[in-house]
Amino acid sequence: MSATLRQDYEQRRTGAAPAALAQLRAQGAADFDRLGFPTPRAERWKYTSLAPIENLPLTPGANDPLPAALLAGADRVVLGAKIERSVGALPGGVYLGSIADAPAAARALLGTLASSETEALVALNAALANDALVLFVPTGVALTRPIELVVPARPGVASYPRLLVVLEANASATIIERHEGAGAGFVDLTAEIALGTGARLRHWRVQAAGEARRIVTSAVRVGRDASYRAFTLTLGGRLVRNQCDARIDGDGGEVELDAAYLIGGDSHVDTTTRIVHGAEHGTSRQTVKGVLDGHSRGVFQGKVLVEQGAQKTDGYQLSRALLLSRDAEVDVKPELEIYADDVKCSHGATTGRLDEDALFYLRARGIPADEARALLVEAFVAEAIERVDDETVRDALLALAAGRLARDQRELAT
Amino acid sequence: MLEIENLRAVIDGKEILKGLTLTVPTGEVHAIMGPNGAGKSTLSYVLAGRAGYEVTGGSVKLDGVDLLSLEIEQRAAAGLFLALQYPVEIPGVPTTTFLRTALNSIRKGRGESDLDAIQFLRVLRQKTKALGITEDMLKRGVNVGFSGGEKKRNEILQMAVLEPKLAILDETDSGLDIDALKIVSEGVNALRDPNRSMLVITHYQRLLDYIVPDRVHVLAQGRIQRSGGPELARELEAHGYAEFGGEREAAA
Numbered sequence: 001m002s003a004t005l006r007q008d009y010e011q012r013r014t015g016a017a018p019a020a021l022a023q024l025r026a027q028g029a030a031d032f033d034r035l036g037f038p039t040p041r042a043e044r045w046k047y048t049s050l051a052p053i054e055n056l057p058l059t060p061g062a063n064d065p066l067p068a069a070l071l072a073g074a075d076r077v078v079l080g081a082k083i084e085r086s087v088g089a090l091p092g093g094v095y096l097g098s099i100a101d102a103p104a105a106a107r108a109l110l111g112t113l114a115s116s117e118t119e120a121l122v123a124l125n126a127a128l129a130n131d132a133l134v135l136f137v138p139t140g141v142a143l144t145r146p147i148e149l150v151v152p153a154r155p156g157v158a159s160y161p162r163l164l165v166v167l168e169a170n171a172s173a174t175i176i177e178r179h180e181g182a183g184a185g186f187v188d189l190t191a192e193i194a195l196g197t198g199a200r201l202r203h204w205r206v207q208a209a210g211e212a213r214r215i216v217t218s219a220v221r222v223g224r225d226a227s228y229r230a231f232t233l234t235l236g237g238r239l240v241r242n243q244c245d246a247r248i249d250g251d252g253g254e255v256e257l258d259a260a261y262l263i264g265g266d267s268h269v270d271t272t273t274r275i276v277h278g279a280e281h282g283t284s285r286q287t288v289k290g291v292l293d294g295h296s297r298g299v300f301q302g303k304v305l306v307e308q309g310a311q312k313t314d315g316y317q318l319s320r321a322l323l324l325s326r327d328a329e330v331d332v333k334p335e336l337e338i339y340a341d342d343v344k345c346s347h348g349a350t351t352g353r354l355d356e357d358a359l360f361y362l363r364a365r366g367i368p369a370d371e372a373r374a375l376l377v378e379a380f381v382a383e384a385i386e387r388v389d390d391e392t393v394r395d396a397l398l399a400l401a402a403g404r405l406a407r408d409q410r411e412l413a414t
Numbered sequence: 415m416l417e418i419e420n421l422r423a424v425i426d427g428k429e430i431l432k433g434l435t436l437t438v439p440t441g442e443v444h445a446i447m448g449p450n451g452a453g454k455s456t457l458s459y460v461l462a463g464r465a466g467y468e469v470t471g472g473s474v475k476l477d478g479v480d481l482l483s484l485e486i487e488q489r490a491a492a493g494l495f496l497a498l499q500y501p502v503e504i505p506g507v508p509t510t511t512f513l514r515t516a517l518n519s520i521r522k523g524r525g526e527s528d529l530d531a532i533q534f535l536r537v538l539r540q541k542t543k544a545l546g547i548t549e550d551m552l553k554r555g556v557n558v559g560f561s562g563g564e565k566k567r568n569e570i571l572q573m574a575v576l577e578p579k580l581a582i583l584d585e586t587d588s589g590l591d592i593d594a595l596k597i598v599s600e601g602v603n604a605l606r607d608p609n610r611s612m613l614v615i616t617h618y619q620r621l622l623d624y625i626v627p628d629r630v631h632v633l634a635q636g637r638i639q640r641s642g643g644p645e646l647a648r649e650l651e652a653h654g655y656a657e658f659g660g661e662r663e664a665a666a
């Protein structure tokens with residue numbers, strides 16, 4: 001027997017949860033009941049249909065109801081139906097764990113950054129979240145080891161992981177998020193991120209290929225002179241949506257939202273972002289590169305909004321897609337909305353095919369056609385991956401992208 | 415030995431090569447001169463196998479191998495090298511990666527093992543110095559941000575690394591200043607070899623003062639109209655192509 005997402009929702013919304021989540025869940029359920037799933041009439045959902053999620057058959061009772069903590073060697077947290085935490089000694093005052101025991105300063109922020117009132121998938125997440133993983137780094141503390149978060153998708157299972165990251169003044173941290181699992185499962189992740197004055201967060205995300213449906217909604221607030229840099233590498237997935245709404249709240253804040261996706265088959269990958277400059281001297285950077293084969297579809301909706309007082313804003317946005325097959329498609333909608341008069345903002349969007357002259361040149365030097373193609377595609381995505389300012393992570397991402405291309409070549413050869 | 419016989423090629427329904435016959439014996443350097451639009455670059459592209467050119471007749475053999483039946487990369491593996499009139503820029507693919515991948519592909523065809531990064535750099539260092547190609551240029555994307563002259567030198571570097579049996583140089587001298595012309599010519603002369611043939615396409619006698627050819631051919635209206643020794647180039651410089659039905663080229 002299987003259930004639809006809607007039935008699964010009805011069954012789980014009344015389930016047990018930590019007291020710290022009670023208000024969030026109640027509000028989320030009320031909001032989701034009112035909003036329902038977004039339809040293509042909603043502006044931000046024009047190009048992405050949620051039918052593959054609504055119709056996904058789920059196995060009832062496949063969800064573990066409550067989180068459990070698990071402590072061991074590496075700084076690794078699995079955000080499954082339960083939070084499995086294996087983290088070494090953390091610097092004093094740093095908290096990484098369930099919302100239940102989180103510092104009050106962090107708890108107070110839960111549900112205040114991501115809007116369940118207007119975002120249906122945030123509401124759904126809120127309604128069904130079993131727990132929330134909190135990373136809290138107090139003033140002046142630098143977390144040198146990255147925190148690795150594993151977000152699994154299991155076949156027939158819907159999961160609603162929730163993340164809250166609070167970096168106080170001049171604190172710093174790196175989060176590596178690995179979205180794993182190739183089976184037909186659904187993950188609705190909501191992340192809320194608040195960066196205090198001078199704080200610095202690096203947020204690197206890798207999403208595995210396969211049949212998973214993943215909706216990621218991040219809401220980020222960047223304080224004065226704080227810096228949030230994120231990169232997402234998507235290697236596939238039946239339906240993937242990476243939405244990030246970032247707001248620069250303090251003067252001199254910086255946001256960088258980069259992404260690259262390499263997809264084929266029936267993959268659908270949607271990158272929807274909104275960067276609001278609400279303070280002076282802010283900087284935002286965005287490079288999104290997509291490589292599409294088969295019948296895959298890419299969506300990029302990127303809005304940059306500069307509020308009236310946000311003078312001296314420096315905004316840059318580039319979206320480029322490379323179509324490798326006739327049946328692949330991409331919808332690109334960059335948007336600039338500027339209410340300040342002294343700003344520097346630019347954006348560009350291109351969609352193209354492999355450069356035949358370059359391909360000829362490589363082959364004329366003896367490089368076989370498939371290898372030549374892979375070289376060109378790798379070079380294309382590298383331009384985005386190179387934005388990652390951590391050499392180890394950057395090399396790992398480049399290797400993952402190259403591996404993905406090598407796998408495609410083998411598939412074509414067989 | 416390169417043997418082209420009665421080659422005909424069409425592009426966009428227009429016949430450009432109209433029964434071209436030419437032989438370049440192993441170890442010899444031949445020059446092709448001819449008016450703009452005569453079909454010189456077309457000939458080089460047809461030999462290399464570029465898409466868009468339809469061969470409607472004739473044959474091309476390199477050391478007995480039928481080039482026209484091979485894929486582009488197989489022709490390179492068979493020993494053909496074409497230095498392009500307009501080298502292509504490839505952002506994001508570093509020159510070293512490009513060259514190592516190319517060399518290893520060609521070595522594979524010759525039944526030789528791959529060179530690792532260190533072995534390759536050793537090979538490369540020897541060859542870059544004489545051509546005045548810097549480390550920085552090697553790190554950059556292929557030809558990206560290179561000046562016209564640097565692009566041409568990069569073509570010669572590739573030829574030096576890949577060691578082809580037959581090299582076609584399509585106007586490698588165009589856009590070079592006097593010093594660069596010397597560097598490039600010396601690079602080419604250093605690669606003259608009893609086992610290597612070269613076909614040098616040029617508009618200018620000047621290049622042939624440095625790279626002295628064994629034979630000079632005039633290509634006009636899709637055919638070799640006349641062949642002779644190096645003195646033919648001087649004659650063309652003086653009288654132009656009028657007798658072949660073409661216009662005299664304006665001096666650069």
Ligand SMILES: Nc1ncnc2c1ncn2[C@@H]1O[C@H](COP(=O)(O)OP(=O)(O)OP(=O)(O)O)[C@@H](O)[C@H]1O
Nearest residue numbers: 425426428430448449450451452453454455456457
């Ligand atoms: N894609 C094309 N479509 C139509 N005609 C073409 C195309 N490419 C080349 N041609 C024509 O083919 C003829 C030969 O061109 P080609 O480039 O081979 O001349 P060339 O001898 O190399 O000239 P140049 O000395 O100027 O380099 C020209 O008339 C040119 O216009």
Ligand SMILES: [Mg+2]
Nearest residue numbers: 454455456499
């Ligand atoms: Mg030409």
